[in-house]
Amino acid sequence: xxxxxxxxxxxxxxxxxxxxxxxxxxxxxxxxxxxxxxxxxxxxxxxxxxxxxxxxxxxxxxxxxxxxxxxxxxxxxxxxxxxxxxxxxxxxxxxxxxxxxxxxxxxxxxxxxxxxxxxxxxxxxxxxxxxxxxxxxxxxxxxxxxxxxxxxxxxxxxxxxxxxxxxxxxxxxxxxxxxxxxxxxxxxxxxxxxxxxxxxxxxxxxxxxxxxxxxxxxxxxxxxxxxxxxxxxxxxxxxxxxxxxxxxxxxxxxxxxxxxxxxxxxxxxxxxxxxxxxxxxxxxxxxxxxxxxxxxxxxxxxxxxxxxxxxxxxxxxxxxxxxxxxxxxxxxxxxxxxxxxxxxxxxxxxxxxxxxxxxxxxxxxxxxxxxxxxxxxxxxxxxxxx
Amino acid sequence: xxxxxxxxxxxxxxxxxxxxxxxxxxxxxxxxxxxxxxxxxxxxxxxxxxxxxxxxxxxxxxxxxxxxxxxxxxxxxxxxxxxxxxxxxxxxxxxxxxxxxxxxxxxxxxxxxxxxxxxxxxxxxxxxxxxxxxxxxxxxxxxxxxxxxxxxxxxxxxxxxxxxxxxxxxxxxxxxxxxxxxxxxxxxxxxxxxxxxxxxxxxxxxxxxxxxxxxxxxxxxxxxxxxxxxxxxxxxxxxxxxxxxxxxxxxxxxxxxxxxxxxxxxxxxxxxxxxxxxxxxxxxxxxxxxxxxxxxxxxxxxxxxxxxxxxxxxxxxxxxxxxxxxxxxxxxxxxxxxxxxxxxxxxxxxxxxxxxxxxxxxxxxxxxxxxxxxxxxxxxxxxxxx
Numbered sequence: 174x175x176x177x178x179x180x181x182x183x184x185x186x187x188x189x190x191x192x193x194x195x196x197x198x199x200x201x202x203x204x205x206x207x208x209x210x211x212x213x214x215x216x217x218x219x220x221x222x223x224x225x226x227x228x229x230x231x232x233x234x235x236x237x238x239x240x241x242x243x244x245x246x247x248x249x250x251x252x253x254x255x256x257x258x259x260x261x262x263x264x265x266x267x268x269x270x271x272x273x274x275x276x277x278x279x280x281x282x283x284x285x286x287x288x289x290x291x292x293x294x295x296x297x298x299x300x301x302x303x304x305x306x307x308x309x310x311x312x313x314x315x316x317x318x319x320x321x322x323x324x325x326x327x328x329x330x331x332x333x334x335x336x337x338x339x340x341x342x343x344x345x346x347x348x349x350x351x352x353x354x355x356x357x358x359x360x361x362x363x364x365x366x367x368x369x370x371x372x373x374x375x376x377x378x379x380x381x382x383x384x385x386x387x388x389x390x391x392x393x394x395x396x397x398x399x400x401x402x403x404x405x406x407x408x409x410x411x412x413x414x415x416x417x418x419x420x421x422x423x424x425x426x427x428x429x430x431x432x433x434x435x436x437x438x439x440x441x442x443x444x445x446x447x448x449x450x451x452x453x454x455x456x457x458x459x460x461x462x463x464x465x466x467x468x469x470x471x472x473x474x475x476x477x478x479x480x481x482x483x484x485x486x487x488x489x490x491x492x493x494x495x496x497x498x499x500x501x502x503x504x505x506x507x508x509x510x511x512x513x514x515x516x517x518x519x520x521x522x523x524x525x526x527x528x529x530x531x532x533x534x535x536x537x538x539x540x541x542x543x544x545x546x547x548x549x550x551x552x553x554x555x556x557x558x559x
Numbered sequence: 560x561x562x563x564x565x566x567x568x569x570x571x572x573x574x575x576x577x578x579x580x581x582x583x584x585x586x587x588x589x590x591x592x593x594x595x596x597x598x599x600x601x602x603x604x605x606x607x608x609x610x611x612x613x614x615x616x617x618x619x620x621x622x623x624x625x626x627x628x629x630x631x632x633x634x635x636x637x638x639x640x641x642x643x644x645x646x647x648x649x650x651x652x653x654x655x656x657x658x659x660x661x662x663x664x665x666x667x668x669x670x671x672x673x674x675x676x677x678x679x680x681x682x683x684x685x686x687x688x689x690x691x692x693x694x695x696x697x698x699x700x701x702x703x704x705x706x707x708x709x710x711x712x713x714x715x716x717x718x719x720x721x722x723x724x725x726x727x728x729x730x731x732x733x734x735x736x737x738x739x740x741x742x743x744x745x746x747x748x749x750x751x752x753x754x755x756x757x758x759x760x761x762x763x764x765x766x767x768x769x770x771x772x773x774x775x776x777x778x779x780x781x782x783x784x785x786x787x788x789x790x791x792x793x794x795x796x797x798x799x800x801x802x803x804x805x806x807x808x809x810x811x812x813x814x815x816x817x818x819x820x821x822x823x824x825x826x827x828x829x830x831x832x833x834x835x836x837x838x839x840x841x842x843x844x845x846x847x848x849x850x851x852x853x854x855x856x857x858x859x860x861x862x863x864x865x866x867x868x869x870x871x872x873x874x875x876x877x878x879x880x881x882x883x884x885x886x887x888x889x890x891x892x893x894x895x896x897x898x899x900x901x902x903x904x905x906x907x908x909x910x911x912x913x914x915x916x917x918x919x920x921x922x923x924x925x926x927x928x929x930x931x932x933x934x935x936x937x938x939x940x941x942x943x944x945x
Contacts (some may be wrong), residue, residue, distance in 0.1 A: 179586055182776050186589060186805060187634065197583030197806060200565055201756065203883050235781065236620045238801040242781040273780040364802060372804030392768060394659040395621065395628040395782065415624040416750060418758030418804070420583060434574050443664060497589050499635045 180325030180496045182474035182526045184314045185342055185365035187516035193368060193427045197420045204419050210410035212426050217435050219429035220375055223351035223367075223437060224340070224359060230377040231401035234418045237341035237362035239396055242270050244337050244358045245396035248382060250390035251275030253305035256297065256334075258289045258325075262315035262503040263339060267308035274391050278305070285505060286414045286474070288318045288467030295328050306335040306357075310341030315502045316472035317511060318467045319347060321353045330355035337384050339366060341374075346442070346444045346515045347433060355443065357382040363421060365443075368405075368428040373421045373521055378402070406443045444470040446557040447514035447523050450550040453526040455512075458550035460543055463509055471515040472492045474501075476508070483510040489536060494529040566882045568912045570858035571728055571751035573902035579754060579813045583806045590805050596796035597810050600848075603797055605815035606761055608747060609753075609823060610726070611736035616763040617787035620804045625782055626760030628656050630723050633784035634768060635775035639914035641845035642683065642720075644675045644711075648701035649725060650888040653694035660777050665690070671891060672860070674704045674853030681714050692721040692743075698707045698729030698875045702890045703860035703897060705733060705852045707739045709746040716741035722766050727751060727760075730820060731858050732830045732901045735892030743768040749807060750909035754814040754902045759807045764788070830856040830942040833900035833909050834905075836936040840913040841898075841936035844920065844927055849895050857901040860887075862894070867925045875922065880915040884940070906940045 174184040180187040199368040200400050202208040207293040213232070220230050233240055242502075245267075245275040249255065254263040255276050260283035268278045281297050283289055289309060298304075307329045312319050322338055335357040340349060344359070345366025351359055374400060378386070386399050391401075397492035399416040432440055448470030455462060455475055462476035477483040487510050492494040501509040514523060568576040588594040606616050619626055624656045629633040632651075637640065643654040646669035650686070657930050667683050669675055674693060684690075693715045693915060698705050708724055715722040721743040727736060730745070731752025737745055750757035764772070772785050781787075786800040818826055832855030841848060841861055849860035863869040869886050873896050876882040887895040898916075900909060913932045920927040 179588075181586075183589055186802065188585075189586065193645045194584045195584065197756075198577065198580045200567075200580065201572075202565075203567065203569055203885075204757070205885075206883075233623045234620070236802040236804070237779045239620065239625075270780050274778045275660065333788065335931075341623075370583075370804065371590070372807055373804040374916035392660045393776070394656050416622040416748075416757040418622070418756065418807070421758055421804070421807075441911035488832065497592075499589075499591075 176254050177495055180522065180525065182513050182522070183497045183499045184513035184515055186509060187365060187368060187513065188518065189370060190368055190428060190431060190517045192431070193424045196333065196427045201370065201407065201419045201423055202418050205415070207410065209419060210304050212423055212507055213417070216393070216422055216426040216429060217405070217425065219433055220361065221377070223345050224361060224377050226352050226377050227352065228352070228377060229402060229405055229501045230375050231405050232413065232417060232422060233374045233376065233396065234372065234423065235374045235396065235414065236371055237360060237374050238266065239449070240360035240362065240376050241266060243341060243376055243398050244360060245274050245276070246389065246391040246393040246396060247269045248335060248358060248385045248389050249276055252277060254279060254303065255306040255308060256281060256296065256455045258283060258309040259273060260287065260310070260316065260318065260320070261285055261313035262287060263313055264310040265503070268338065278375045279462055284467070286316045286318065286463040289321045289322045289325065291321060291328065294325060297438055298328055298332060302332060304334045306337050306339045310339040311349060312347060312469040312471045314342045314472055314506060317472045318464045319343065319469040320467065322349065322356065326355035332497060335385065342471055347469070348441050351377055363425055366515055367425060369424045372418050373425060413554070422501060430436060444515065447518060449557060450474065450520070450523050450553040451512055451514055454546035454550040458546040460529065462520050472511050472513045474509045474541040477510065478508065481534060481537050483507060485537055486510050486533055489533040490529055493533065496526055496529050523550055525554040563739070563881055566670065566908065566909070566911065568899050569885045570897060570901055572757050573751060573754060573899065574904065575756060575905045576754055576814065576817060580658055581812045582810045582813045584632035587805045587809055590803050592801070593700050593796065594905045595805060595844060596798060598809055599797050599803070602812040602815060603791070603814065605819055606747065607763070609731050609815065609818060611746060612762060612763050612765050614738070615764060615788060615791055616761050617784065617791050618808060619760045619762065619782065619787065619801065620758065621760045621782065622757055623746060623760050624652065626746035626748065627652060627725060629762055629782040629784050631656045631660050632744060632775070632777040632782060633660070633776050634721060634744060634771045635660070635662055635691055640665060640689065641692040641694060644669060644680065644695040645673060646673065646696070646702065646704065646706070647699035648672055649699055650696040651723065651889070656875050657694070659771070662905065669783070672702045672849040672851070673706065673712065677707060677710045677714065680711060688718060690720045693724050694723045696725040697735060698733060698855040698857045700728045700858055701891060702849055703855050704850045705729065705855040706737065706759065706853065708742065719766060721771065725847045728857055729855070732826065734827050734853070737763055743774040748917060752901055753811060755807060755810045755842035758804050759811060772786055778936045823864060829889055829903065832940060833904060833906065835943060836909050836939040837900055839930045839939040840932035840936040844917065844932040854927055858897050858899045860895050863896065864894065867920060867923050871923055872896050872919055875909060875919040876915055880913050882912055910936055913939045
């Protein structure tokens, strides 16, 4: 077997640090032991730290979508009216889940590639002041934009609505301050900024959301947040209602400890630098960014209208250079490619990726000045590092 | 840090073979790649093999309880009448989930420590012939019994009811022939006989059950079996509707390949030998088995009425000898202890565990002839090995 050097530049699942991989190679404790529950306590404390909350969070054996469903079914009842800001494939999923569970969904449609417009949201909230919940997304992975959750929180906070945020692909990588920004429910996933393989979701709730828990009338069992919070809080050491994904949670503790050691502000600054360098390189190569503002520093979406064939770029990067980037989703399928820069990624990973992109574009016959993208990335990196 | 030799003799999560642990220490592929989907195809083929079915199975990012809920919500509608054979903590969970989703639950109550009585079940089915489903469990972990699923299948097969089996703790370790035994829906878990850390469930459906898929009126999204089967079957290579637990599924492929290499009949024979040796030892030590018939070869439950303090036995085995066994659950809490012998366990693991148990019993002041339990286990092992 030949050892292939993989470079994952997708917006998740991301590269797992070797130190975190090694954790899964060790025999783990039984999940009802003090040893495991102490590890879980540490992991949850770190999770609260990166999520910016003093309030408890709970782990779920599920992918991020399971965490989203847990919020819908545990906090809302059939017939309740909610507002979903639809700005891409993932924020649209909120609407699909809410409709599957009988909620009445109002949509604030946002052009894909743009963030939620606060004025439009304010107008919508003025016209209709009794939404049970407002659902949005921190980093919309399908389009590469970041929403202004702080601004949204200022609008929703004073209303009776719960502000529910999909933070799956953003938290850990992007600034997020749950309590300060008046977020009521947040979903986190393991396989993005938290640098752990997929299979763990986590949910945090504000006191305002906790009051709804147990009042919601949707049927719920496996993904019940009421059960999950009860198990986490019943004792000095946290527990789970069902068997937790032990190995993944031990890996979560390891990766979160690394984030804490780097320093949260430094982690955010690193992602901002990598996002900025990637965008500078894309522009310098004569390519078009899908977004025009509100860029997410988790992923950069390149609009291929009038440009190279998105599918061919993705395939050539993978086949010729072992780099995983990804194409478009939903209505952007075939129209864009996306470069992720989230998790265990550094400046030189971006340089290497842009270098490969230059060689791929040249091969595909796209007019490109070799080195122009890399030069722009280097300039952005040096300027940001100061 | 001192290296402690752990011996896991719990009925799950079980010891993970070092070869399977090592799989999680390697960088994995992105989940939408041909590489991962080929690995998933292999894992699902092996799963079908150990489950005894020619029909497709689907993986879920969930613990076993999530797989159980998927069967309830994807196959049944509120108001439908179902029969649950309640013979312990896990079969009782079927009733709890079914009630959470508005099914009308009838119970066939079985004394804890006994398997389902086929005559009683036949009588129940004669009196009421329109259950939408009959729910039972292969190996009831809380009491250490194995149900006669083949016999139950003969009774339910000719009726319109779906036979739904929790095979989480049994499949891989105990004989199970889904198609031949007319089982309509089965749930498998990763952390028992399949020798993988917790976090993956899998579901298999018969053609009779597949007809119900899509007709059921329960709200369902994340755990939708309709979505999961569609993703598995849409293409030549299987896919998943949501991000799958990549590292755990790669580990599943590795452990299942080891089971296939050992040979399924040989794996079942090994578990039968370990179960027999454990029961012989327990009896030789003057202790009482909770079950009187229908012993599960996954776990042996020891009734501590008039015997040693169950909690002290569990604690001393853990603290003095590094062996994890477990106490009782639900209404058997504090009344029994349970020795698991499932997964990556061999004859000498049982000998070591019984040796430790003898020393613990002596320390606790329980009258015991040192070596008597081990001698009985040895005799059972030699007789079974022939």
